[in-house]
Amino acid sequence: MKNIVFVLFILFFGCTGGEHKNTLTQQPIVANEKKIDGETLFINNCANCHKPDKDFTGPALQGSLQRWQNDKKAMYAFIRNSQKSIEQNSYAKQIFKKWNGTLMTAFPNLSDEEIDKIIAYCDNITL
Ligand code: HEC
Structure with missing residues (x-):
């Protein structure tokens, strides 16, 4: 086979x-x-800037949803278009400032399911 x-x-x-x-x-x-599993999605799209467990070009993704007060809608909107989110959401504005105005790539084509998998992969992996 x-x-x-x-x-x-x-x-x-x-x-x-x-x-x-x-x-x-x-x-x-x-x-x-x-x-496509969470690990592959993460490596293909996010690993240039993120590590699951450590800050890198962007913050460690472990626990990120909690930092968004479990507001999945707002966090996923940020992932799809952070620039727009920064204009509308005070937490997004705050992290953008903290990360010295580094603009994250927009991922308008990632589905909820795909982002779920990436976040689950990052949250569950032990490195
Ligand atoms: C070009 C670099 C880059 C890529 C690629 C990237 N990010 Fe980011 N990301 C950042 C930066 C920098 C921040 C910090 C916020 C800001 O600067 O706007 C961030 C912030 C985040 C946050 C908020 C974290 C927190 O602590 O609240 C999440 C969630 C996130 N990214 C998820 C992703 C996902 C999922 C992918 C892949 C689909 C991805 N990022 C790809 C650079 C990137």
């Missing part, structure tokens, strides 16, 4: 030139995207 996955991987990523046309790329490899 592992071999099949490997072959599909090679076919999928290795044959974009067009000569090696194959029908296997029709396989729903992208269906896996739905299952």
